[in-house]
Amino acid sequence: MAQTDVDDANDTKVLVALRVRPLSHKELEDCNGEADVQIMDKRHVIVKIMPKSLDDPLRGNRHREKRYTFDYAFDEHTDQAEIYNLTTRILVDGVLEGFNATVFAYGATGAGKTYTMIGTPDSPGIMVLTLQDLFERISKSDEANEFSFKVTFNYLEVYNENIQDLLSPSSVYLDLREDPVKGMCVAGISDWEVSSAADILELLRRGNRHRSQVTSLGSTTAG
Ligand SMILES: Nc1ncnc2c1ncn2[C@@H]1O[C@H](COP(=O)(O)OP(=O)(O)OP(=O)(O)O)[C@@H](O)[C@H]1O
Numbered sequence: 001m002a003q004t005d006v007d008d009a010n011d012t013k014v015l016v017a018l019r020v021r022p023l024s025h026k027e028l029e030d031c032n033g034e035a036d037v038q039i040m041d042k043r044h045v046i047v048k049i050m051p052k053s054l055d056d057p058l059r060g061n062r063h064r065e066k067r068y069t070f071d072y073a074f075d076e077h078t079d080q081a082e083i084y085n086l087t088t089r090i091l092v093d094g095v096l097e098g099f100n101a102t103v104f105a106y107g108a109t110g111a112g113k114t115y116t117m118i119g120t121p122d123s124p125g126i127m128v129l130t131l132q133d134l135f136e137r138i139s140k141s142d143e144a145n146e147f148s149f150k151v152t153f154n155y156l157e158v159y160n161e162n163i164q165d166l167l168s169p170s171s172v173y174l175d176l177r178e179d180p181v182k183g184m185c186v187a188g189i190s191d192w193e194v195s196s197a198a199d200i201l202e203l204l205r206r207g208n209r210h211r212s213q214v215t216s217l218g219s220t221t222a223g
Pocket residue numbers: 020021022076107108109110111112113114115116215
């Protein structure tokens with residue numbers, strides 16, 4: 001999901017995209033090669049709901065279908081670059097002009113959030129592609145002497161409703177406050193000045209060691 005406070009090309013403030021990942025071997029076996037989710041035309045999704053019991057006297061073994069509509073619905077063949085280009089690249093201009101933007105992934109465990117956001121060295125995800133784009137644009141702007149940018153980074157975890165600064169961990173949790181200038185903010189979080197995508201990926205790796213729920217950043221690089 002991506003959110004911006006500037007209008008993007010679609011003139012919308014919130015964009016919701018669904019991504020279907022390839023089925024694992026086990027999932028393919030379980031469904032006899034027949035997936036329960038079908039993407040129709042990059043926007044519409046049909047989900048098959050199988051009857052709880054095949055002995056259901058009313059429905060037999062017939063399934064029901066539910067249809068959903070998204071701004072984008074990506075099938076399992078969609079690559080990382082297409083996802084980035086259609087959901088997130090549109091936000092970078094606004095960010096460089098000082099607007100806020102948020103992109104987050106939501107889904108069950110194993111749904112593909114980490115793959116979509118971080119990806120692999122061969123197939124970098126949204127976060128890595130955004131950072132590459134952002135710093136490339138900043139360096140072009142520096143060369144052209146247009147603007148000078150300062151980029152700072154912070155990394156926090158909300159776990160059991162407690163906020164922890166992953167780059168400056170302590171036993172004291174941080175508070176969420178409403179600041180008259182900045183709006184909602186986490187009071188006392190440490191801000192780190194960075195000058196490249198590699199700096200941020202290094203800080204993410206450092207912060208991940210303090211997460212309550214650990215996911216590996218592997219050897220993801222900024223490329
Ligand atoms: N689009 C995709 N193409 C290929 N493999 C994928 C894709 N999405 C996810 N996977 C693979 O599926 C597995 C689960 O994905 P991932 O770890 O990203 O899930 P997650 O939502 O982050 O899970 P968790 O919430 O448990 O951390 C991984 O092995 C990942 O490489």
